[in-house]
Amino acid sequence: MSTFLSTSESENVARIYAGGDEERTTVLMIILMDPAIRSKVPVGNIDCLSQYGGAECEYLFSMGSVFRIVSVDQKEDDLWEAVLKLTVDQDPQMLEFSDFVRVQIQNSDNPLVTLGNLTNRIHETNGERFYIKALENETDWRERAKILDILGDFYKNMDQYDRALESYQQAFDIKRENEPENKQLLSESFFYL
Numbered sequence: 001m002s003t004f005l006s007t008s009e010s011e012n013v014a015r016i017y018a019g020g021d022e023e024r025t026t027v028l029m030i031i032l033m034d035p036a037i038r039s040k041v042p043v044g045n046i047d048c049l050s051q052y053g054g055a056e057c058e059y060l061f062s063m064g065s066v067f068r069i070v071s072v073d074q075k076e077d078d079l080w081e082a083v084l085k086l087t088v089d090q091d092p093q094m095l096e097f098s099d100f101v102r103v104q105i106q107n108s109d110n111p112l113v114t115l116g117n118l119t120n121r122i123h124e125t126n127g128e129r130f131y132i133k134a135l136e137n138e139t140d141w142r143e144r145a146k147i148l149d150i151l152g153d154f155y156k157n158m159d160q161y162d163r164a165l166e167s168y169q170q171a172f173d174i175k176r177e178n179e180p181e182n183k184q185l186l187s188e189s190f191f192y193l
Contacts, residue, residue: 005065007031009057018079026078031061032070032085040088041065042098049115049133061086064094110134113147120154127154145174145189152192168192 008014011028018026033043042062047054067084075081105117112134119127131151138144152167172189179185 004063005061007059007061009059010055013056022078025080027080027082028075030081030083031067032083034086037086037088041086043086046115049112049130062098064091064098066091108134108143108146108150110138110143110147112137113150116154117150120157123157125158141174141178145171148174149189149192165193 007029008017014028018028033041042065044060045058046060047056047058066087066089068087070083070085072080072082101118101121105114105121108114108117112130116127116130116134119125119130128151131147131154134147135144135151138147148167148171152164152171155161155164155167168189172186172193175182175185175189
């Protein structure tokens with residue numbers, strides 16, 4: 001089950017993803033979003049993380065996002081267009097589940113690490129890129145070591161034990177280099193190794 005609705009600002013990109021399968025009805029959804037409510041709903045532009053170099057203009061809407069149907073019209077023989085309006089309404093059960101998931105995945109203030117944790121949690125194999133990007137941008141040695149430990153967990157969950165060990169070792173080396181006398185900090189890495 002996907003926990004996000006992936007969308008695009010580009011109608012051309014949306015049409016590509018909608019496809020043209022003759023055995024299925026294609027529905028192009030146009031989402032209207034009032035800028036005044038944007039900060040109140042879980043939606044994010046992740047275009048900077050796109051593997052297509054920003055060509056998708058991709059936005060993710062969180063599970064539990066509520067839309068109102070404005071209209072549904074048949075535009076062509078094989079294409080329907082549904083206009084939806086994003087609301088601030090919330091589904092109480094989805095809120096409870098979202099809070100549970102948030103606690104499970106948010107062990108860092110870095111949103112890239114959180115995205116990586118989410119992909120790890122749902123066993124998606126592309127989460128590595130979020131951790132790598134977070135490492136590229138992080139300058140604090142403590143955070144770098146933490147990200148490397150989390151990346152090691154990711155690799156371990158993907159049964160990539162050599163890569164997991166390499167990440168754990170890098171985290172240990174950073175901790176040992178910066179606080180060689182901090183036994184508690186170093187013992188955390190020994191646990192992973």
